Amino acid sequence: MKRILYFTFLLLFLTGCKKGEVDLVFGEQPEERMGEKLTELRSLLTSSEYGWKAKLLVEKPSAYSFYFKFDDGKSCTMISDFSNTTSSTPNTSTYRVMWAMNASLLFDTFNYITMLQEPSGSYGGTAPNGYLSDIEFEYVRSSGDSLIMTGKKYKVPLLMVKATQAESESYLAGNLTESIEKTKQFFNDNKNSYVSIDSAGHSYKVAVDLLSQDKTVSLSTITPEKTVKSVSNLFVFDLNGFELGTDSVGFLGVTFKTAVWEGNKLLMVDDKGAKYEIKNDTQPIIPLNKAIGVKYSSLLSPYLTYYPGTSAEGLTILKRFHEGLASGATGYIFNSGYISFAWDNFNKRITLNGFSSQNGGSSGWTTTIVYNFEFDETAETYTLTKRSNASGGYTAPILDQMDNFLLNSKFKLEYHVEDGVTYGKMIGVDRPNVVITFLLR
Amino acid sequence: MKNIIYSILGLSFVISFSSCNKEENLNVDMSSYNYDDFEKLPIDDYIYNNLTKPFNVEVVYRFDRSHTDIGKNISPPKIEQVQPAVDMVLDGFIRVYDKVAGPTFIKTYTPKQFVLFGSHAYNSNGTVTLGTADGGRRVVLYDINNINPNSSADISRRLQTIHHEFTHILNQIVAIPSSFRTVTTDYVADWTASSNTAEEAQALGFISQYSRSSFPEDFAETVAHLLIKGQVYYDLYASGSTEDGSAKLKLKQSIVEDYFKQFLNIDFKELQYEVHKVLVEQYADESQLFITALKNNNIESIGVDMDGGSEYSIYGKSAAFDQVWQEVKQSFASTQNGGFKPGKFSIVFQSSTRMQIQAEFPNSSGSTTYLSWYDFDLTYNSDGTVSFKYIDEGKTGTGNVPYDNGRFIKEGWQPLLDYFQNNIFTPEWVSPEIVGFGNLMKFGGLNVEGEVDNYIYGPVTLK
Numbered sequence: 036m037k038r039i040l041y042f043t044f045l046l047l048f049l050t051g052c053k054k055g056e057v058d059l060v061f062g063e064q065p066e067e068r069m070g071e072k073l074t075e076l077r078s079l080l081t082s083s084e085y086g087w088k089a090k091l092l093v094e095k096p097s098a099y100s101f102y103f104k105f106d107d108g109k110s111c112t113m114i115s116d117f118s119n120t121t122s123s124t125p126n127t128s129t130y131r132v133m134w135a136m137n138a139s140l141l142f143d144t145f146n147y148i149t150m151l152q153e154p155s156g157s158y159g160g161t162a163p164n165g166y167l168s169d170i171e172f173e174y175v176r177s178s179g180d181s182l183i184m185t186g187k188k189y190k191v192p193l194l195m196v197k198a199t200q201a202e203s204e205s206y207l208a209g210n211l212t213e214s215i216e217k218t219k220q221f222f223n224d225n226k227n228s229y230v231s232i233d234s235a236g237h238s239y240k241v242a243v244d245l246l247s248q249d250k251t252v253s254l255s256t257i258t259p260e261k262t263v264k265s266v267s268n269l270f271v272f273d274l275n276g277f278e279l280g281t282d283s284v285g286f287l288g289v290t291f292k293t294a295v296w297e298g299n300k301l302l303m304v305d306d307k308g309a310k311y312e313i314k315n316d317t318q319p320i321i322p323l324n325k326a327i328g329v330k331y332s333s334l335l336s337p338y339l340t341y342y343p344g345t346s347a348e349g350l351t352i353l354k355r356f357h358e359g360l361a362s363g364a365t366g367y368i369f370n371s372g373y374i375s376f377a378w379d380n381f382n383k384r385i386t387l388n389g390f391s392s393q394n395g396g397s398s399g400w401t402t403t404i405v406y407n408f409e410f411d412e413t414a415e416t417y418t419l420t421k422r423s424n425a426s427g428g429y430t431a432p433i434l435d436q437m438d439n440f441l442l443n444s445k446f447k448l449e450y451h452v453e454d455g456v457t458y459g460k461m462i463g464v465d466r467p468n469v470v471i472t473f474l475l476r
Numbered sequence: 477m478k479n480i481i482y483s484i485l486g487l488s489f490v491i492s493f494s495s496c497n498k499e500e501n502l503n504v505d506m507s508s509y510n511y512d513d514f515e516k517l518p519i520d521d522y523i524y525n526n527l528t529k530p531f532n533v534e535v536v537y538r539f540d541r542s543h544t545d546i547g548k549n550i551s552p553p554k555i556e557q558v559q560p561a562v563d564m565v566l567d568g569f570i571r572v573y574d575k576v577a578g579p580t581f582i583k584t585y586t587p588k589q590f591v592l593f594g595s596h597a598y599n600s601n602g603t604v605t606l607g608t609a610d611g612g613r614r615v616v617l618y619d620i621n622n623i624n625p626n627s628s629a630d631i632s633r634r635l636q637t638i639h640h641e642f643t644h645i646l647n648q649i650v651a652i653p654s655s656f657r658t659v660t661t662d663y664v665a666d667w668t669a670s671s672n673t674a675e676e677a678q679a680l681g682f683i684s685q686y687s688r689s690s691f692p693e694d695f696a697e698t699v700a701h702l703l704i705k706g707q708v709y710y711d712l713y714a715s716g717s718t719e720d721g722s723a724k725l726k727l728k729q730s731i732v733e734d735y736f737k738q739f740l741n742i743d744f745k746e747l748q749y750e751v752h753k754v755l756v757e758q759y760a761d762e763s764q765l766f767i768t769a770l771k772n773n774n775i776e777s778i779g780v781d782m783d784g785g786s787e788y789s790i791y792g793k794s795a796a797f798d799q800v801w802q803e804v805k806q807s808f809a810s811t812q813n814g815g816f817k818p819g820k821f822s823i824v825f826q827s828s829t830r831m832q833i834q835a836e837f838p839n840s841s842g843s844t845t846y847l848s849w850y851d852f853d854l855t856y857n858s859d860g861t862v863s864f865k866y867i868d869e870g871k872t873g874t875g876n877v878p879y880d881n882g883r884f885i886k887e888g889w890q891p892l893l894d895y896f897q898n899n900i901f902t903p904e905w906v907s908p909e910i911v912g913f914g915n916l917m918k919f920g921g922l923n924v925e926g927e928v929d930n931y932i933y934g935p936v937t938l939k
Contacts, residue, residue, distance in 0.1 A: 065504050
């Protein structure tokens with residue numbers, strides 16, 4: 036009995052004094068795990084001997100490409116396609132890898148990437164948010180030769196890929212500028228650029244428009260059913276063309292990834308590696324009656340300017356206005372003016388403006404007539420009815436012939452290409468002798 | 477018995493197990509993750525040698541969210557903009573106090589941390605914060621990327637903010653004298669309200685619209701304006717106010733001076749002068765120069781009383797000009813219009829391009845004093861000097877008697893008129909190192925170009 040008691044007390048003694056080790060849920064002390072993560076990111080950044088190519092998608096929305104070279108001295112040399120200066124002149128600032136909930140990369144002094152984050156609008160963004168971009172990035176993951184980070188404030192993705200020696204040298208020599216200029220020039224020279232895509236037994240011409248200011252490339256085509264189909268993608272410039280910013284926006288079954296130069300040809304490349312040469316058509320791919328009000332906002336006839344393609348009867352209508360301005364047909368003498376048609380597809384309205392000026396166009400008076408229109412999809416003709424009579428300004432008397440034509444004749448809209456310039460043409464249906472060429476705006 | 481033993485045992489087990497269930501705090505050592513352990517740049521050494529080591533002041537220029545509100549949009553500074561910012565703080569603020577108030581003062585009271593940001597701090601609603609000071613310890617300077625050391629206006633604006641904020645810090649150590657609170661009582665709840673116009677603030681005796689927000693702001697604004705905009709600006713502002721407002725502004729200045737002298741043992745006038753010197757010498761600030769005041773038509777006159785002015789016996793006079801004055805006396809004595817003697821005269825600036833000598837001449841008994849006027853065209857030379865050219869527009873008759881007197885006695889005054897006509901002058905405030913800090917911008921003079929010892933000076937009256 037006593038033994039049992041002693042034994043029990045001994046047991047009590049042992050259990051009562053046993054102190055347990057703290058259970059570490061993740062196996063290591065927190066500071067050790069932090070240290071590992073920090074070291075991982077630090078060594079990753081400097082591990083790429085020739086730096087990193089990066090894509091930053093800002094919330095504005097827009098996209099920019101970067102080249103980063105991180106060195107052990109905690110400085111970072113940068114190139115960006117943000118502007119001509121940033122793409123040609125490498126700039127060095129400092130960076131830090133620090134812990135803030137996760138291993139984070141912080142560009143802690145001003146550099147090109149800060150121009151997007153700068154809140155004031157001095158770099159083209161909008162106060163108080165700039166381009167809605169970040170300079171603090173959280174380490175998400177890395178795989179192979181790429182590194183993925185996310186902005187702390189706006190959650191903008193920063194995608195980095197290791198650069199090769201040749202790329203590094205090219206970036207630091209400022210060659211990105213040339214590449215940007217070459218690509219921009221291509222689209223400037225080839226206004227009607229397109230790629231051919233075969234899909235579901237139909238060969239589509241897909242218009243490729245590069246809006247380099249907005250960093251947007253838009254693809255659009257006209258289906259056999261005569262409807263317009265289009266997508267827009269953000270893109271960034273790289274050393275050999277451009278790269279689409281967002282993943283997998285498919286168009287007619289094709290997902291484009293990049294555009295690359297091969298000699299003087301610019302080729303779109305899809306996710307399977309297939310290449311599509313960007314060619315130039317004689318006139319825009321999307322018919323004018325689909326593009327007006329979308330790509331082009333208006334048709335314009337500037338003061339005393341008559342464009343090729345205009346018929347004799349069309350010329351009479353234009354001259355009635357332009358020559359009437361100076362002759363005093365309105366009751367007043369003017370020395371400048373114009374006619375413009377603005378399309379409002381949503382409300383199915385066309386606004387005709389007749390502007391007149393006595394000081395060469397710097398200020399003046401506008402007469403406005405608004406028409407409702409019906410568009411016949413098969414015949415592709417416009418039928419106009421008057422919505423509101425001429426109001427304001429002084430040019431109603433010399434817009435009479437134009438008004439008469441619009442109300443009494445259906446018309447078609449077509450392109451007219453002359454000497455590399457694309458105009459818009461109004462062709463009478465009931466009065467086929469009337470053809471008027473306008474400037475597209 | 478056994479039952480009792482067992483139940484005691486049972487209880488002991490329960491107690492022992494529960495007592496063993498001890499929670500331990502995890503001992504985490506974060507000391508090796510100091511995020512400030514970056515590699516030093518040349519600018520870091522510069523800051524260490526010029527600010528941290530001598531004054532124990534830290535400058536944080538690398539971006540750190542924790543130094544600003546998390547909700548604000550703000551950018552880091554450009555590295556090359558850090559040094560101009562540091563120099564501005566050092567020269568325009570710390571070294572000035574260091575010199576005037578002594579190293580102990582500045583080491584004790586200076587904010588210990590300056591945080592630099594490249595942009596302004598934008599709030600999400602679009603408003604902007606210009607500057608902040610936290611708890612007497614940290615001063616945050618914004619918009620460093622746009623500091624322009626070649627623009628004295630830009631530097632002055634920023635230094636004014638720093639001196640304003642530092643005054644708040646001083647006020648936390650020594651409270652603002654209660655006498656200051658009662659000078660003006662027209663404080664308003666919302667100083668940005670449209671009813672609080674600049675004119676109204678001036679008429680009521682406030683140095684700025686912001687001054688009206690509260691008396692501590694008023695105090696800080698008064699100090700910052702006196703230091704950066706200068707004494708002449710302050711005096712002109714006061715004379716542009718109402719009589720009551722002017723008196724209140726003067727009173728506020730004397731309370732400020734008294735505060736600095738009594739509680740901090742600082743000669744405020746000396747501080748003003750040192751700040752002025754930095755602005756002029758480092759940042760080519762011309763706003764407070766005598767010649768700028770002349771160009772702006774702010775100077776009424778310089779009074780010269782060669783025989784009666786006490787300043788000449790205290791601070792000395794120019795031997796070269798005294799020679800001219802003796803010639804004037806001789807020519808008075810030798811003219812046929814005997815009996816008259818040269819008296820005191822004023823150099824009156826009627827406009828920015830017209831100067832008039834208004835000279836008194838008493839008769840032999842001294843019973844009557846007459847006045848003579850002589851007009852001069854004033855031209856500014858490109859090297860900062862001025863020239864005078866005598867003109868006689870032939871004004872005569874009623875209201876122009878001093879001109880007639882002038883023609884009558886011109887022969888007597890001729891050596892003085894020649895002195896103005898034949899010399900090129902540099903207009904200057906007389907340095908307080910000569911006339912004392914109490915007379916800062918009270919005496920002005922004309923120095924003959926190229927001759928250090930040839931000058932004419934006297935007390936200045938502002939318009």
